[in-house]
Amino acid sequence: MTDADPTDADPTDAAPTDAAPADDGDGAGEVVQAFVRGLAVIRAFDAENPELTLSDVARRAGVTRAAAGRFLRTLQTLGYVRNDGRSFALTPRVLELGYSYLSALSLPEVAQPHLEALSRSVGESASAAVLDGAEVVYVARVPVRRIMSVGITVGTRFPAAATSMGRVLLAAASAPVRDEVLERVPLTALTPRTLTDPEALRHELDRVRAQGWARVDGELEPGLQSLAAPVRSRGGEVVAAINLSMTSGRYSEAEVAERLIPALLAAARAIEADLRTP
Known part of the structure; x- marks a missing residue:
């Protein structure tokens, strides 16, 4: 297992059951925890920490290494994160996430x-x-x-x-x-x-x-x-x-x-x- 390719299990990402409904409803006040954790992964990077290892991201975002790895791979696929084999960094494309606000x-x-x-x-x-x-x-x-x-x-x-x-x-x-x-x-x-x-x-x-x-x-x-x-x-x-x-x-x-x-x-x-x- 490498730092950039975690395989350890993450119980918080288990498939939903009848006792734990999926985070895709539209009920009032509902919070999609996976989305919250994904944003925490993005916010783990800042001016003082522009490049982070997987373990660093997990620690700063407050998620497991497995969850951090999944979020980072997803962000990398979408073009918001790059990986040099050891560490991760945000790409300029992440600015798109704030462009709508600034445009308005x-x-x-x-x-x-x-x-x-x-x-x-x-x-x-x-x-x-x-x-x-x-x-x-x-x-x-x-x-x-x-x-x-x-x-x-x-x-x-x-x-x-x-x-x-x-x-x-x-x-x-x-x-x-x-x-x-x-x-x-x-x-x-x-x-x-x-x-x-x-x-x-x-x-x-x-x-x-x-x-x-x-x-x-x-x-x-x-x-x-x-x-x-x-x-x-x-x-x-x-x-x-x-x-x-x-x-x-x-x-x-x-x-x-x-x-x-x-x-x-x-x-x-x-x-x-x-x-x-x-």
């Missing part, structure tokens, strides 16, 4: 030129993100220089509580959404400066909501500072956030207040104006 979401297309203009005007990277549970997901980005150990691309996810865009989005979210993040999701210390006390974070979100922008310095990664502002839909709902990211200490407090924040807020308003355009 006008925000990236609307935001991109404004992010490019913002980045040119201040000389720093600019991005846009939306909230997905306890994480932010990047939907548009204009990089200037690499200032993080992990590369950021469209689709990159970070904990919302530790990012400027996440705090802008959480500050505007409903109370149940904030409670979900602050009470049920562990606030992990990503750096010594990460805010991990739920009550302190609540106060910070109140401050962000009152001032209309957020600033995070060294909480996601040492030496990284970011500023974020909300983007509102035609109906006034905060649907996204944009940010500027830079090296900590690169600018004086006066320059941040007098140049960077006004430029960021102006870009957010410009995006909103375009979103309101029929």
Whole structure:
């Protein structure tokens, strides 16, 4: 038995019986567990783990080696995964899985030129993100220089509580959404400066909501500072956030207040104006 061709049995993939109905009905609230596990296999890969052995995939996805092997072979047959004989990796075709969402979401297309203009005007990277549970997901980005150990691309996810865009989005979210993040999701210390006390974070979100922008310095990664502002839909709902990211200490407090924040807020308003355009 090789790592790329498992043969061990997986009881969770046994054929359905009368006592265990097949996962192909349409009952309300029904979850197809095989599909859930298949998505977990895809999500096992990330920027820090672009190539994984079968055992790595099984461990990260929380499935048996046999199940991981079946899912990987299926994905390979469909063209979403490649295998070099030892390890597996996603192929560019996996981007198709998110294309429908991005195609239906006008925000990236609307935001991109404004992010490019913002980045040119201040000389720093600019991005846009939306909230997905306890994480932010990047939907548009204009990089200037690499200032993080992990590369950021469209689709990159970070904990919302530790990012400027996440705090802008959480500050505007409903109370149940904030409670979900602050009470049920562990606030992990990503750096010594990460805010991990739920009550302190609540106060910070109140401050962000009152001032209309957020600033995070060294909480996601040492030496990284970011500023974020909300983007509102035609109906006034905060649907996204944009940010500027830079090296900590690169600018004086006066320059941040007098140049960077006004430029960021102006870009957010410009995006909103375009979103309101029929």
